[in-house]
Amino acid sequence: MHSTTITQVRVIDLRFPTSRDHIGSDAVNVDPDYSAAYCILETDSGLEGHGLTFTLGRGTDLVVSAIQHISTGIRGRTLEELTRDLNALYLNLTGDTQFRWLGPEKGVIHLAVSAVLNAVWDLYAKSEGKPVWALLADMTPAEIVRCIDFRYISDALSVEDAIELLTRGKLGQSERLAQLEREGYPAYTTSVGWFGFSDDKIRTLCQQALSEGWTHFKLKVGGAEQDDLRRGHIVREQIGWTNKLMVDANQRWGVEEAIRRTRLLAELNPWWMEEPTSPDDILGHARIRQESGVRIATGEHCHNAVMFKQLLQAEAIDVCQIDSCRVASVNENLAILLMAAKFGVPVCPHAGGVGLCEYVQHLSVFDFLSVSCSLENRVIEYVDHLHEHFVAPVAIRRGHYLLPKAPGYSAQILPASLAEFSFPYGQTWQASSEQNGKVDEVHIIHA
């Protein structure tokens, strides 16, 4: 077998002007421009690894710079060398003795590690001719365990625990795969209830989603009390009370306010309350869960496996919302999937944005095939924007993700889109006054 050497890493600042249509708006993120720090691993074999991390517009350039730093750790190395010990690669990318001061393993530099590792997994899966979920499902338990950094989580999940879970996960795998081939993986839609949408638009979108076969719907809350309830009842009027409704406050409240507001929203019979308070507040989430009586979900802003470990240890969450880009790619999500399974908490990934749906389907499919082996209380988020820019976009049928079949990690963007939306010189931005991030374009949530 000819070895594949990474000859060059190209990094692109990619921004879609979604804020112009209030797409993705919530109580905190009022004007997101769905964006990505995107990297391409060029090789001498013709294969390319594509990876991204999701951002919201301003500041994407910081992540681009961080990727340029971090990718010095892979440039010139062979794919075989990198994939022989994927945890060593993780430690290499996160362990720069000077760079780690800026985290460690959180924020800008960890988002950058995620993009680079996502690209490595994409390249790895392409070189094996498999989608990432199949690459993972075909690995032995020992191979999976070698992708994971146990340093700071072994008090909650030992190597032996992981091997045991994964060994059990081999049983019945082909039946579960056949089930996914038939039915797909269940999903929910967030596209009906963005914060900036009018009541009428919500009604129309609910009707449309119902007709497409959706059964789980998420609504953004965190506005005035009466507005949240009015919007919630509008959704309930449309979808009825047997379909599931989730509410999402996007970190808007302090702990005591979150308890009060969640109790008020209980009249909507929400399936979960998402991000009621600061994403760092593990003990706060535990208290909100205990005192509100509503199932609690969080994770899209949970910055590493140590934080997820504690959310599980503190019994703070009923739903574990992994993110494919905030933590370090497949490596760190394997740790989180295994911890969630050990603690008996279902994983329902955060998606939407750009590329997140494409990524997380692989993680949930692997979770069902090999880790939790269950679909109970498990749904992947779905948002219907920007998929047209992908080479192999997600396919949805009656509220389910269909199994992705193309080799790789599914988040490769079309060359024309990379050109048009690159910032600030792509066609979309050259025509815009926003290109220089002028002061008057900056919106402050609390001001």
Next chain:
Amino acid sequence: MHSTTITQVRVIDLRFPTSRDHIGSDAVNVDPDYSAAYCILETDSGLEGHGLTFTLGRGTDLVVSAIQHISTGIRGRTLEELTRDLNALYLNLTGDTQFRWLGPEKGVIHLAVSAVLNAVWDLYAKSEGKPVWALLADMTPAEIVRCIDFRYISDALSVEDAIELLTRGKLGQSERLAQLEREGYPAYTTSVGWFGFSDDKIRTLCQQALSEGWTHFKLKVGGAEQDDLRRGHIVREQIGWTNKLMVDANQRWGVEEAIRRTRLLAELNPWWMEEPTSPDDILGHARIRQESGVRIATGEHCHNAVMFKQLLQAEAIDVCQIDSCRVASVNENLAILLMAAKFGVPVCPHAGGVGLCEYVQHLSVFDFLSVSCSLENRVIEYVDHLHEHFVAPVAIRRGHYLLPKAPGYSAQILPASLAEFSFPYGQTWQASSEQNGKVDEVHIIHA
């Protein structure tokens, strides 16, 4: 009174090549180049506000870029406008609806907020003709409270709690000030026991520190078990058993390993064990504290007030190590000082680096004058490097910080030093092969 308008913000990437002499080396940070993302607020009144955040070399450019983004929030505004509501300023600098995705309130972007706010506090204190500690001590409780973001901490510290503590803190303030004038604020030295130092060098430095009047000494651990103990006993042989010895593992261990190693180190009778595990692991620290029987300290990598809140709520720490640059300047540290006082945990600031000693003395002096009102079990870290670059460096006498008297926040660096150590074009770096951050210069801790 003539108003002061911020006309321009200059940002400098400043790096000192300390790794060449193993200064600052520990079990994780093996080759730090003490650095700073440094900013200067230029005004139309002739006053300048200088602020920095401490970094370790590579990646400082990311923080510089982040400061350039964030300072759009203060350029063109008047000092009076900014200081009228310092919490509004905090919310403004942290609340950019797109930028906050990269944190929120952690990592690169929060380090940048700290530098900008440190510069604002410097400018504010200079304009009032006072050192920052005196500016704070002269404020009313209501004025202090208006600097604090209570959103996510009010479940642990209400506005009323804070007012009550600060009102009590007014009693006897002049006596405490007189005490500090006479004796200074107690300190400890970390300069004797860096990880890269030989046994002989440790002996010599201990003797020298004893002769200078030091009574509290910190040793870096986290190497091989026998090496840690040997080095510890060398220090004990030199300083005896009545002087205090602290040990610092700089996040080297997982939770169970940390418990085991801390128990082993108990034979040195350490006054505290610092950073035994991941800085994010609140519950882990609580368990290490409970099961090792040694006092636990952490905080230099604790990224915001929500994390400090939980360390206190979980009874995870005996010593609260605030940092002047990782969290958002005086604003966020006021919240942490007040929470620590409410929970009865002494604050012993992290210092060293570059500028940290200069900064934290103000915070500890204010803590003694107005918040905890106690010196019991309280010492400020001291490291004897790089002070010669400051306009008004700290003054140490027999193991105590002398009260800083110059107006401002003490971390203004001399123009010649700013020029010589700016990266990569300053004289120090132009002569060096390190200037381009070449691949072979990057050290990975775990590789």
